[in-house]
Structures are given as C-alpha cells and as structure tokens.
Amino acid sequence: MTGEPVLDIRGLSVDYGLGEDAVHAVRDVDLTLHRGEVLGLAGESGSGKSTLAYGMLRLLPPPGVIRSGQVTYRPRDGEPIDLMSLSRSRLRRFRWAEVSIVFQGAMNSLNPVHMVVTQLTDVIAAHEPRTTAAARKARAVELLNLVGINADRLTSYPHQLSGGMRQRVMIAMALALEPRVVVMDEPTTALDVVMQRQILRQLVELRERIGFSVLFITHDLSLLVEFSDRIAIMYGGRIVESAPAAELYRSSLHPYSDGLLHSFPALRGPRRELTGIPGSPPDLRAMPTGCAFHPRCPKAFDPCAERSPVSEEPAGHGGSDRSVACWLHSAHEPAERVTT
Incomplete structure (x- = not known):
C-alpha cells in the first residue's frame, strides 16, 4: 500500500x-x-x-x-x-x-471575462487574505510553470487558451494551496x-x-x-x-x-475479442432485486436475483488488498451456478 x-x-x-x-x-x-x-x-x-x-x-x-x-x-x-x-x-x-477538486467539464469552469492571473490569485486571496498582491502573483507564475505553461499566459483570457491549456490551468488552480x-x-x-x-x-x-x-x-x-x-x-x-x-x-x-x-x-x-456489456445500466428509480448487475450478468445464478452481495475479501485471496461484491466469490454462499 x-x-x-x-x-x-x-x-x-x-x-x-x-x-x-x-x-x-x-x-x-x-x-x-x-x-x-x-x-x-x-x-x-x-x-x-x-x-x-x-x-x-x-x-x-x-x-x-x-x-x-x-x-x-x-x-x-x-x-x-x-x-x-x-x-x-x-x-x-x-x-x-x-482537499481540492477539478470539476467535470473543467475546461468550461474558468470565468470567461477574467484573465488567468485574476482567477488564480482570487483562490489564494480567499484563503490567505494576508498575502500581498505581489506574493499572490508570484505564486500564480509558479503554478503555471508547475503545469508547463509559460508565465506570459497569465494575462490571457480562457478563450485564448487551447483546451489542454485550460485544463492545466484548472489543475494549477486546484494545487494553489498545496x-x-x-x-x-x-x-x-x-x-x-x-x-x-x-x-x-x-x-x-x-x-x-x-x-x-x-x-x-x-x-x-x-x-x-x-x-x-x-x-x-x-x-x-x-x-x-x-x-x-x-x-x-x-x-x-x-x-x-x-x-x-x-x-x-x-x-x-x-x-x-471485444465483447462489451449487454443491456443498459439500471434505472436508479427502480433497481432490480438482489445484485443490481444480475439482469446483465452472463454468470448470474440463483442467489443473484434474491439477495444483494456484500463487499468482502474474495474467497481464495486471503491477505490480498482487494474486495468484491459478488456471490461467485463469496465465502458465505455455496450455491451452484445456473446454466442458461
């Protein structure tokens, strides 16, 4: 670990x-x-x-x-x-x-009317109000360098950056306070x-x-x-x-x-061979009984439709750093697999 x-x-x-x-x-x-x-x-x-x-x-x-x-x-x-x-x-x-977060759709999470430097320094100012403007700007330069962006991009607006650069700006913002x-x-x-x-x-x-x-x-x-x-x-x-x-x-x-x-x-x-997964993900408003995956599972057998398996160390993997919620690998369910 x-x-x-x-x-x-x-x-x-x-x-x-x-x-x-x-x-x-x-x-x-x-x-x-x-x-x-x-x-x-x-x-x-x-x-x-x-x-x-x-x-x-x-x-x-x-x-x-x-x-x-x-x-x-x-x-x-x-x-x-x-x-x-x-x-x-x-x-x-x-x-x-x-704990920081880079949100889904991060490329569109930057404010389009503010320069990169403003958005980076605002994060620092909100949490460390006693820092000077010069110190915050120096930190913004450091953050851009950290993610491989030249400091001259500090005065750029989001629309002037490529998708990859906007993504890296968001990562830099997430790392601003270490x-x-x-x-x-x-x-x-x-x-x-x-x-x-x-x-x-x-x-x-x-x-x-x-x-x-x-x-x-x-x-x-x-x-x-x-x-x-x-x-x-x-x-x-x-x-x-x-x-x-x-x-x-x-x-x-x-x-x-x-x-x-x-x-x-x-x-x-x-x-x-690419096999994929048949069917569709479950409707969270009407979950199937038992194991949620059993309607799509090629290895489903009797207990799967009746009871939801608990997450546990799989049988035969003692001391390993893994867990699984499946009756096929449970040490508590000796049922035989159903043939289809």
Missing part, C-alpha cells in the same frame, strides 16, 4: 429528493484513499461516481441529500476531521486548502487521446514531486489501468470491486469489471 489512509469514507449514502420518491444514487459506499496514492474510480455514466465525490465534499446541488455516512480526513498532524460535522465556515476554509487530496472528476473527457496522456503523465509527475493523493474519476477504465495505483469499480451506486490496478487488469473478479475491461482494445499483447 502507498501509505496510511488520508481520506476514509464509511457507509456514505446519497439521495436525490426526499421520501418515497427519492432516488438512491449512492448506496452505503466504503472507500479509502491512502497518502500519496492515485485511486481510480470507474463505471458507466449514471453509476454514482460524481455524486460520491460531491457528496463526500458536501458540494451536492439541490435536491441532493446525504442520507447517512461518515467522511474522515486525516491530516499529517492533528486530529482526524469529520467532514459531515464541519460548520459551513470551517468547511469553506477546509476545501481547496486540504492540498493533500485532489479529486479529479472526468478531467480529460473533452480532450483528444494525445492530450489526455500528456496531462495525465504531468499529473503523475506532480503527484510524485508534491506528494498529494488523487481520486481520479472517469468512465475510461483504460486510463485508470495505466495511471492508477488502485481501482474501485462502481455500479448502481455501489462499489462492486476494488483492487490494485495491475491485479484488476490481470484477473478481474466481478463480471461487470470484466465486461468493462473487454470493452476497449488492448494496446499491447495478443489481440482479444
């Missing part, structure tokens, strides 16, 4: 709406991010990835509601911090200073493949140089296999598998993970 836990999520559940009509978007999620780690979070659109990120930072827009759970941040020095109990003022000071955790929500979706790899390599270099942890959220599992230390797979609002990236790629256990891995071509090694 990369290091000790820096962010612990336990039993987090998030709804949209209230009462009987509420949509359960995130369901009892446990997740741990370790110090210095790149943790990938993958799944199809609508699986709950972004909702999980915004829920843990209490950034949910209405009608999002945190129904239950605990999110604990563990600084290097001092007592653990429960994000769910922070007051609004303390939470505002906490965000960006300790947070210990950076959450990146689909940061490369609108970029071409070459720019995706360039930005991700730079992110890995920055992580190694500065030492922050990354929660990297994407639907592109091929990116995570290449750049993550560990990967968690979400489906229907739950984590269905978690494992070191190399182990997940070599021997995925959950049929959904296997389907995702066979949905893109391998860049190296022998050719393999």
Whole structure:
C-alpha cells in the first residue's frame, strides 16, 4: 500500500429528493484513499461516481441529500476531521486548502471575462487574505510553470487558451494551496487521446514531486489501468470491486469489471475479442432485486436475483488488498451456478 489512509469514507449514502420518491444514487459506499496514492474510480455514466465525490465534499446541488455516512480526513498532524460535522465556515476554509477538486467539464469552469492571473490569485486571496498582491502573483507564475505553461499566459483570457491549456490551468488552480487530496472528476473527457496522456503523465509527475493523493474519476477504465495505483469499480451506486490496478487488469473478479475491461482494445499483447456489456445500466428509480448487475450478468445464478452481495475479501485471496461484491466469490454462499 502507498501509505496510511488520508481520506476514509464509511457507509456514505446519497439521495436525490426526499421520501418515497427519492432516488438512491449512492448506496452505503466504503472507500479509502491512502497518502500519496492515485485511486481510480470507474463505471458507466449514471453509476454514482460524481455524486460520491460531491457528496463526500458536501458540494451536492439541490435536491441532493446525504442520507447517512461518515467522511474522515486525516491530516499529517492533528486530529482526524469529520467532514459531515464541519460548520459551513470551517468547511469553506477546509476545501481547496486540504482537499481540492477539478470539476467535470473543467475546461468550461474558468470565468470567461477574467484573465488567468485574476482567477488564480482570487483562490489564494480567499484563503490567505494576508498575502500581498505581489506574493499572490508570484505564486500564480509558479503554478503555471508547475503545469508547463509559460508565465506570459497569465494575462490571457480562457478563450485564448487551447483546451489542454485550460485544463492545466484548472489543475494549477486546484494545487494553489498545496492540498493533500485532489479529486479529479472526468478531467480529460473533452480532450483528444494525445492530450489526455500528456496531462495525465504531468499529473503523475506532480503527484510524485508534491506528494498529494488523487481520486481520479472517469468512465475510461483504460486510463485508470495505466495511471492508477488502485481501482474501485462502481455500479448502481455501489462499489462492486476494488483492487490494485495491475491485479484488476490481470484477473478481474466481478463480471461487470470484466465486461468493462473487454470493452476497449488492448494496446499491447495478443489481440482479444471485444465483447462489451449487454443491456443498459439500471434505472436508479427502480433497481432490480438482489445484485443490481444480475439482469446483465452472463454468470448470474440463483442467489443473484434474491439477495444483494456484500463487499468482502474474495474467497481464495486471503491477505490480498482487494474486495468484491459478488456471490461467485463469496465465502458465505455455496450455491451452484445456473446454466442458461
């Protein structure tokens, strides 16, 4: 493991709406991010990835509601911090200073009527009001250099930057206060493949140089296999598998993970058939009984339609750093597989 836990999520559940009509978007999620780690979070659109990120930072827009759970941040020095109990003022000071986020659609998150220097220095001024204007500008220059942008771009407006440069400005803004955790929500979706790899390599270099942890959220599992230390797979609002990236790629256990891995071509090694995943993601307003994946699963058998499996260490993998929520690998369900 990369290091000790820096962010612990336990039993987090998030709804949209209230009462009987509420949509359960995130369901009892446990997740741990370790110090210095790149943790990938993958799944199809609508699986709950972004909702999980915004829920843990209490950034949910209405009608999002945190129904239950605990999110604990563990600084290097001092007592653990429960994000769910922070007051609004303390939470505002906490965000960006300790945990920052690069939002989905980050290329369009910059204010189009302000220069880059204004947007970078505003972040610093909001959290460190005693700093001088000269010190803030010097820090802005340093941040641009950090992400490979020349300082003469400080006076540029967002429309004068390429997509990759705007993305890197957003990363620079997220690193302005040297947070210990950076959450990146689909940061490369609108970029071409070459720019995706360039930005991700730079992110890995920055992580190694500065030492922050990354929660990297994407639907592109091929990116995570290449750049993550560990990967968690979400489906229907739950984590269905978690494992070191190399182990997940070599021997995925959950049929959904296997389907995702066979949905893109391998860049190296022998050719393999692309099979994809039949059917569509579940409707969160009318989830199937039992395992949410069983209507699409080629390996479903009797218990799958009746009971939802718990996430546990898979049978036969004692002492390994992986978990899976699947009856095929449960030590508590000896049923035989149904043939179709």
